[in-house]
Amino acid sequence: MEQTTQQPARKKRILSCIQPSGIPTLGNYLGALKNWKTLADDFDGAFAVADLHAITVRQDPAKFRQQITSVLALLLAIGLDPEKSILFIQSHVPAHSQLAWVLNCYTQFGEMSRMTQFKDKSQSHADNVNVGLFAYPVLMAADILLYQADLVPVGADQKQHLEIARDIAQRFNTLYSPTFTVPEPYIGKQGARVMSLQDPMKKMSKSDPNPKSFISVFDAPEVIVKKIRSAVTDSEGAVRYADGKDGINNLMGIYSCCTGLDYAQIEAEFQGKGYGDFKAAVAEAVVEELRPVRERYERYVNDKAYLRDVAAQGAERASRIADRTLQKVMKKVGFVLP
Ligand code: ATP
Numbered sequence: 001m002e003q004t005t006q007q008p009a010r011k012k013r014i015l016s017c018i019q020p021s022g023i024p025t026l027g028n029y030l031g032a033l034k035n036w037k038t039l040a041d042d043f044d045g046a047f048a049v050a051d052l053h054a055i056t057v058r059q060d061p062a063k064f065r066q067q068i069t070s071v072l073a074l075l076l077a078i079g080l081d082p083e084k085s086i087l088f089i090q091s092h093v094p095a096h097s098q099l100a101w102v103l104n105c106y107t108q109f110g111e112m113s114r115m116t117q118f119k120d121k122s123q124s125h126a127d128n129v130n131v132g133l134f135a136y137p138v139l140m141a142a143d144i145l146l147y148q149a150d151l152v153p154v155g156a157d158q159k160q161h162l163e164i165a166r167d168i169a170q171r172f173n174t175l176y177s178p179t180f181t182v183p184e185p186y187i188g189k190q191g192a193r194v195m196s197l198q199d200p201m202k203k204m205s206k207s208d209p210n211p212k213s214f215i216s217v218f219d220a221p222e223v224i225v226k227k228i229r230s231a232v233t234d235s236e237g238a239v240r241y242a243d244g245k246d247g248i249n250n251l252m253g254i255y256s257c258c259t260g261l262d263y264a265q266i267e268a269e270f271q272g273k274g275y276g277d278f279k280a281a282v283a284e285a286v287v288e289e290l291r292p293v294r295e296r297y298e299r300y301v302n303d304k305a306y307l308r309d310v311a312a313q314g315a316e317r318a319s320r321i322a323d324r325t326l327q328k329v330m331k332k333v334g335f336v337l338p
């Protein structure tokens with residue numbers, strides 16, 4: 001009698017990346033990294049240090065090299081397990097650059113011109129508006145599509161780039177035949193947009209020239225306390241979430257992410273208290289949230305041999321998946337395979 005073997009359903013895959021363009025901030029942590037750790041328990045995870053993306057802005061070679069290793073150590077410090085998830089450095093998997101080139105030829109100039117991050121960065125780096133900065137979302141689409149990712153956990157600022165990745169996937173699938181999984185964004189409810197402490201209308205960014213505007217995940221407790229104490233608020237003096245109170249709204253968002261309390265509970269906790277008390281509580285919550293990450297990071301970052309092993313094993317596992325997708329694409333387009 002013929003035996004039918006039931007294939008176990010493939011676990012859904014998530015993929016995300018972070019650029020080694022500076023020291024990651026509380027925004028990166030609450031908006032992205034913290035969710036990676038949670039999702040990695042339920043999905044097949046692949047997480048990369050997006051070093052190719054980072055050179056769209058000029059990097060100092062010595063610092064860049066150090067930041068790449070540092071971000072890899074951070075992925076371990078947030079609790080990602082390299083035996084379960086694939087942790088790798090983007091440039092170690094050549095398929096990313098190769099697929100990005102192919103996808104460039106399936107992406108329109110007009111589509112890229114509408115990207116708000118490109119418009120913002122062309123202003124903040126007006127002396128270096130390079131073609132890589134323009135094509136950045138196509139490389140990001142390649143990152144995602146190579147792994148047939150179902151879900152991509154990112155901060156709210158990346159929503160537009162995710163939409164382009166979906167458009168490119170659908171376009172290619174329609175032109176040829178189903179090739180890419182069309183990815184969904186995963187944007188957490190809380191922490192999706194952590195704002196600058198000095199200008200709460202702008203997102204908190206690790207490349208902001210004013211260090212008081214961001215909290216780095218490695219800031220010492222006393223630095224965190226100082227930065228939060230000097231965060232911009234308003235003159236009302238009441239801890240409540242409301243339009244026009246961007247500074248307080250931002251601190252409430254941060255406090256909520258770190259404590260799990262909702263806005264109504266936070267308002268009740270600080271009823272009749274001033275911003276001084278509130279800021280002290282926010283600072284303490286942030287310090288406690290980041291403490292284990294910082295402690296674990298210190299352990300990993302100095303273990304160069306282990307980091308090298310993690311990167312090598314990650315690149316090998318990532319390449320296996322990525323090369324399969326790239327081969328399919330090359331074949332469908334009509335290239336003669338070697
Ligand atoms: P840069 O500031 O150098 O442009 P970035 O921090 O915006 O870089 P990445 O390092 O690639 O860019 O971001 C990694 C992840 O962190 C992305 O998912 C991004 O959406 C998220 N992220 C970045 N900044 C914030 C923020 N202020 N609030 C929430 N999520 C954020």
Ligand code: LTN
Pocket residue numbers: 015016017018019050053139140143144152153154158161
């Ligand atoms: N562009 C992203 C970083 C990034 C990314 C990706 C995120 C590069 N490749 C693939 C998700 C999936 C940013 O946050 N600036």
